[in-house]
Amino acid sequence: MSKKPLILISNDDGITSKGIRTLVEVMAEIGEVVVVAPDSPQSGMGHAITIGNTLRLDRSNQFGDLGVEAYQCSGTPADCVKLAKHHVLHDRRPDLVVSGINHGSNTSVSVLYSGTMSAAIEAALEGLPAIGFSLCDYSHDADFSHVRHWVKEITLKALANGIPEGITLNVNFPPHKAGEVKGLKVCRQARARWQEEFDQRKDPAGRSYFWLVGSFVNMETGDSSDSDEWAIANGYVSLVPCTFDLTAYKTMQQIQGWGL
Amino acid sequence: MSKKPLILISNDDGITSKGIRTLVEVMAEIGEVVVVAPDSPQSGMGHAITIGNTLRLDRSNQFGDLGVEAYQCSGTPADCVKLAKHHVLHDRRPDLVVSGINHGSNTSVSVLYSGTMSAAIEAALEGLPAIGFSLCDYSHDADFSHVRHWVKEITLKALANGIPEGITLNVNFPPHKAGEVKGLKVCRQARARWQEEFDQRKDPAGRSYFWLVGSFVNMETGDSSDSDEWAIANGYVSLVPCTFDLTAYKTMQQIQGWGL
Numbered sequence: 001m002s003k004k005p006l007i008l009i010s011n012d013d014g015i016t017s018k019g020i021r022t023l024v025e026v027m028a029e030i031g032e033v034v035v036v037a038p039d040s041p042q043s044g045m046g047h048a049i050t051i052g053n054t055l056r057l058d059r060s061n062q063f064g065d066l067g068v069e070a071y072q073c074s075g076t077p078a079d080c081v082k083l084a085k086h087h088v089l090h091d092r093r094p095d096l097v098v099s100g101i102n103h104g105s106n107t108s109v110s111v112l113y114s115g116t117m118s119a120a121i122e123a124a125l126e127g128l129p130a131i132g133f134s135l136c137d138y139s140h141d142a143d144f145s146h147v148r149h150w151v152k153e154i155t156l157k158a159l160a161n162g163i164p165e166g167i168t169l170n171v172n173f174p175p176h177k178a179g180e181v182k183g184l185k186v187c188r189q190a191r192a193r194w195q196e197e198f199d200q201r202k203d204p205a206g207r208s209y210f211w212l213v214g215s216f217v218n219m220e221t222g223d224s225s226d227s228d229e230w231a232i233a234n235g236y237v238s239l240v241p242c243t244f245d246l247t248a249y250k251t252m253q254q255i256q257g258w259g260l
Numbered sequence: 261m262s263k264k265p266l267i268l269i270s271n272d273d274g275i276t277s278k279g280i281r282t283l284v285e286v287m288a289e290i291g292e293v294v295v296v297a298p299d300s301p302q303s304g305m306g307h308a309i310t311i312g313n314t315l316r317l318d319r320s321n322q323f324g325d326l327g328v329e330a331y332q333c334s335g336t337p338a339d340c341v342k343l344a345k346h347h348v349l350h351d352r353r354p355d356l357v358v359s360g361i362n363h364g365s366n367t368s369v370s371v372l373y374s375g376t377m378s379a380a381i382e383a384a385l386e387g388l389p390a391i392g393f394s395l396c397d398y399s400h401d402a403d404f405s406h407v408r409h410w411v412k413e414i415t416l417k418a419l420a421n422g423i424p425e426g427i428t429l430n431v432n433f434p435p436h437k438a439g440e441v442k443g444l445k446v447c448r449q450a451r452a453r454w455q456e457e458f459d460q461r462k463d464p465a466g467r468s469y470f471w472l473v474g475s476f477v478n479m480e481t482g483d484s485s486d487s488d489e490w491a492i493a494n495g496y497v498s499l500v501p502c503t504f505d506l507t508a509y510k511t512m513q514q515i516q517g518w519g520l
Contacts, residue, residue: 041312043311043312044308044309044310044311044312045306045308046305046306046307046308046309046338046378047306047307047308047372047373048304048305048306048307048308048336048373049304049306049373049472050304050472051303051304051472052301052303052304054469054470054471055458055469055470055471055472056467056468056469056470057468057470078306078373079472082456082458082472083458083470085456086456086457086458087458087460087470109385109504111506112307112381112385112504112506113307113308113309113338118306121372125369125372125453125454126453127453153520154520157518157519157520158518161518164508164511164514166508167508167511169515170506184520186512186515186516186520187512188505188507188509188512189505189506189507193385193386193387194385196342196345196346197346198315198342198343198346198347200347207316208316208317209314209315209316210314210315210316210317210343210347211314211315212309212310212311212315212339212342239515239520240506240507241507241508241511241512241515242506242507242508243506243507243508243511244369244372244506245448245449246371246372246430246449246500246502246503246504246506247447247448247449247500247501247502247503248424248426248427248501248502248503249448251424251427251501251503252446252447252448252501254424255429255446255499255501256446258417258418258421259417260413260414260417260444260446260499
């Protein structure tokens, strides 16, 4: 690449989070960076978009110390990418879209609930190469120091090799406390589910309300060493290439047999 | 099936919409029905869940005339299914979860933005067989009369044959004005995208705000007669079996070759 690549950054924890600052710092070493990120936390927003309400977009000085152009948006992560592509950047096509670094895991089925990954998948839907980065540590002041090297290496490899069209990379890092990273595994999404429970309480007026409380249950049986959950549990970075074509091709013939 | 199947219904247009009433009426002919649906419209919510806020769940008399037990929830479609499974039904396992009938198309990539399909996919994530139904007519008072027969037939076939585990059926119907339905096609998700534009306006205080305005662009080239968009455009019901495993298996080896 003769000139510096243009890199668009978004996330779901909001523009003031530690994770996005880490990502901006690393990307600023690689290319020209533009940030369009939510003005408030958007975790668990899945692939939500704002269609029945208005959107605000304001210039932000959040990364002024790094000389990085930034905007904060009232919408979801997917809204941010749409506004970035069609309004902020309009005639400038980003060479890469990166999202994160999320405070918390987006392995396995969490990819479906993840605002971080929805920003990246939205980019892929728009024909842009994209990567979502997540750290398996939910704390507000999580330690990202051990992942900087990996974020940079993965980004450089993606720029050099090109991410295939329609594919989004879902990258998860073990937490800092897990010790030295052993390496990177290209994985499949593990079979798992969130086992929900609801914490039912009474408000001051005596009316019921609920908090969602989920616990993650790994449903793998047998050898799961090719899964993202295995990689993280064993100290590796997991990288799952994701498609947005949900068609279950292998099931089509079976359902054709129903005689509908 | 010796006793009446237990059918859980949700949607994204909200509990008062015409589409969910149509669905409740048809399902009440087939089984015992419980409704847990949003108390307000949730279109475009994707797979959002409520994790930083509380949820309300109230008994509703919306379908009292049909003798159907119903609840309205302050959350997203995915929240409704979670609350239904883990709180409302707790020890009763539904034989089928159906979502819709959506006022508007959920073909092609719209499946990712769809609240209707997120309720159905959430059910599949929880190990339950599920179908999302959508009518390609966005109007509030859309005519659903031509789809009742198809909704019933598809549901009966799904109950009789069993939907494979982890698969969700995404069913779309042509609008009433398209004339008589020609039949049903088991399809793949069409290659298409939403081409976004933003309508930028000034509020009374002179500050900018935006409305998202998208137009759907079919990106298919060559023969697309196996796609859902083709089916709808040609007067057929489209049925796409969907997976929630986003792994792009065919791309794994290529990325392994990057030497990360």
